Amino acid sequence: MSAQLRRPDPGGASNPFADSPRLAQLAALTRPELEAVQLRKLRRQLQRLHASSDYYRTRLDAARLDPGALTTLDAFRQQFPLSGKADFMADQTEHPIFGQRLGIQGDQVALVTMTGGTSGKGQEIYGRSQRDVHMLGHLHALPWVLAGLRPGDIAINCVPAGGLTTGGWGPGEGLRIIGATAFHVGGTLSTDAKIDLMLGIRDVNFIYASTNYLHTLTEGLLRRGIEPREAFPAMRTLFIAAEGYPVEWAERIETLWGCRLQEGYGSTQCVGFGGSTCADGVLSPTGGRGLMHLFEWETMFEVLDPHTLAPVASGEMGELVVTNLAIEGSPAIRFRTGDAARFVSHQDTGSGRAWNAIECGTIGRFDDMMKIRGNNVWPAAIDAAVFAHAEIADYAGRVYTSADSKTEIEVRIAFAAHAEPAEDAARDHFIQSVRAAIKERTNVWMTVIVCDRESLPEFSYKARRWRDERQQGYRL
Amino acid sequence: VGSVHNAAEKTAQDHQILGDMLVQADRLCRSRDPLLKGQFRHLRDRIAALLDLTAPLVSDETAPLASSETAP
Numbered sequence: 001m002s003a004q005l006r007r008p009d010p011g012g013a014s015n016p017f018a019d020s021p022r023l024a025q026l027a028a029l030t031r032p033e034l035e036a037v038q039l040r041k042l043r044r045q046l047q048r049l050h051a052s053s054d055y056y057r058t059r060l061d062a063a064r065l066d067p068g069a070l071t072t073l074d075a076f077r078q079q080f081p082l083s084g085k086a087d088f089m090a091d092q093t094e095h096p097i098f099g100q101r102l103g104i105q106g107d108q109v110a111l112v113t114m115t116g117g118t119s120g121k122g123q124e125i126y127g128r129s130q131r132d133v134h135m136l137g138h139l140h141a142l143p144w145v146l147a148g149l150r151p152g153d154i155a156i157n158c159v160p161a162g163g164l165t166t167g168g169w170g171p172g173e174g175l176r177i178i179g180a181t182a183f184h185v186g187g188t189l190s191t192d193a194k195i196d197l198m199l200g201i202r203d204v205n206f207i208y209a210s211t212n213y214l215h216t217l218t219e220g221l222l223r224r225g226i227e228p229r230e231a232f233p234a235m236r237t238l239f240i241a242a243e244g245y246p247v248e249w250a251e252r253i254e255t256l257w258g259c260r261l262q263e264g265y266g267s268t269q270c271v272g273f274g275g276s277t278c279a280d281g282v283l284s285p286t287g288g289r290g291l292m293h294l295f296e297w298e299t300m301f302e303v304l305d306p307h308t309l310a311p312v313a314s315g316e317m318g319e320l321v322v323t324n325l326a327i328e329g330s331p332a333i334r335f336r337t338g339d340a341a342r343f344v345s346h347q348d349t350g351s352g353r354a355w356n357a358i359e360c361g362t363i364g365r366f367d368d369m370m371k372i373r374g375n376n377v378w379p380a381a382i383d384a385a386v387f388a389h390a391e392i393a394d395y396a397g398r399v400y401t402s403a404d405s406k407t408e409i410e411v412r413i414a415f416a417a418h419a420e421p422a423e424d425a426a427r428d429h430f431i432q433s434v435r436a437a438i439k440e441r442t443n444v445w446m447t448v449i450v451c452d453r454e455s456l457p458e459f460s461y462k463a464r465r466w467r468d469e470r471q472q473g474y475r476l
Numbered sequence: 477v478g479s480v481h482n483a484a485e486k487t488a489q490d491h492q493i494l495g496d497m498l499v500q501a502d503r504l505c506r507s508r509d510p511l512l513k514g515q516f517r518h519l520r521d522r523i524a525a526l527l528d529l530t531a532p533l534v535s536d537e538t539a540p541l542a543s544s545e546t547a548p
Contacts, residue, residue: 021479021482021483021486021487022483022487022529022530024479024480024483025480025483025484025487025533026533028480029533029534033533033534036534037533037534104544105544108544110518110521129521129544130517130518130520130521130522130544131521131522131524131525131528131544132525133521134521134522134525134526135525138525138529297533326528328544329544
């Protein structure tokens with residue numbers, strides 16, 4: 001879709017800054033004012049942690065930082081040491097359950113969450129106070145109100161609720177404190193059952209889903225011959241998180257649903273969302289990718305070169321480092337997330353606000369990278385190449401060692417309903433087009449084969465499309 | 477500019493109300509009723525979070541943190 005084509009109207013999300021006096025105040029902050037808020041909150045946070053957390057007191061003392069005498073953010077950024085997953089894991093191993101970073105009394109822990117464990121390096125444990133639980137809700141409500149959700153709206157939450165993850169509890173808290181009527185369908189209903197429920201409701205205003213699951217839901221509707229924009233005329237906002245996507249996919253989703261696609265960046269360490277597209281959507285008005293504007297008065301962000309640890313320039317990719325300014329239980333202070341994002345300075349966002357931003361649709365993981373034939377390959381890059389083809393419903397990939405000890409990469413694609421070319425020649429041409437798109441983005445030729453849609457796994461939250469089986473090939 | 481100023485005034489009023497409520501909620505938290513004590517605590521800390529969320533943005537010093545530590 002070209003920039004000239006008319007995008008869906010943002011509807012109720014047209015100007016959240018006019019609707020909310022508090023948002024208007026935050027939008028009016030100058031950069032020095034915003035940084036003054038950060039400094040005051042940071043000083044307060046560090047003073048509290050110096051008194052309540054051995055983990056952080058040790059770090060403050062080693063850095064010779066007196067929280068009460070902290071006068072600049074730069075002094076903090078230059079002197080306070082970074083923490084990473086390994087530091088948190090060691091802390092909680094030496095001082096179970098929560099480690100010395102907890103920062104509140106054990107009997108004040110009202111919610112326990114853990115990271116997913118997908119890294120294979122253990123699960124971090126976080127203890128949150130009742131006050132933090134409200135902040136968890138607020139840090140979901142904030143991006144959703146910015147995106148158009150209003151009290152009384154009907155919301156469908158496709159992310160599995162409850163359990164031990166932050167993402168399992170935050171949406172419920174956020175929707176409750178907004179005053180929306182929420183259906184938490186994630187993980188409890190099949191895709192077809194969700195569709196049946198939504199058709200019965202009809203006046204759905206808001207959907208929250210992982211990028212992957214919004215794709216699955218849309219595909220499920222189309223497979224049943226249902227046009228989303230006709231079936232759900234009251235839909236105002238589709239809100240996604242957790243995974244990257246190609247611009248072409250976002251354009252198709254907006255067209256199919258007839259409303260704006262919005263995105264947020266969040267994590268356990270952010271205790272919800274750290275930034276969002278506000279009302280603007282994931283597509284830039286001038287074409288290409290939009291921006292997620294960071295909620296820097298609640299969470300301080302640095303975007304650093306992962307090797308030199310120097311701040312990256314506007315427009316460059318770097319690793320997100322977060323500092324909670326308003327969380328008291330298990331706060332993250334200068335925590336390396338491992339998340340890769342393209343940083344955009346507030347001066348370059350064109351929003352008129354003093355909030356820094358990161359690019360939509362390209363958040364990745366530094367530790368997701370696969371080294372294939374000497375090339376650094378991120379699954380997000382292959383997602384972008386594959387899903388740029390509207391005919392593809394989903395795919396799965398694997399890297400393995402062949403019988404003659406060569407590295408091979410197989411991409412199995414499944415066509416969307418009624419999208420498979422009837423002629424062999426057209427089908428071969430299509431496969432070559434997908435191969436070329438992958439090669440262009442990764443510098444690696446991969447084998448592309450067609451499979452049945454049913455043979456591919458379905459994910460209710462974050463997709464795990466890739467398996468690295470190379471070590472299995474070395475077994476004797 | 478005027479609307480932002482009005483918004484700041486309104487938020488300051490909300491903040492004042494919440495500060496008064498926190499004092500009252502701290503009193504509730506002295507309860508020894510095992511059924512209600514936790515619920516009072518839940519209410520109290522929701523107020524504490526809202527107090528922080530409505531704190532003045534532009535000032536010489538922010539209000540002290542309304543933490544999970546209840547008043548003695």
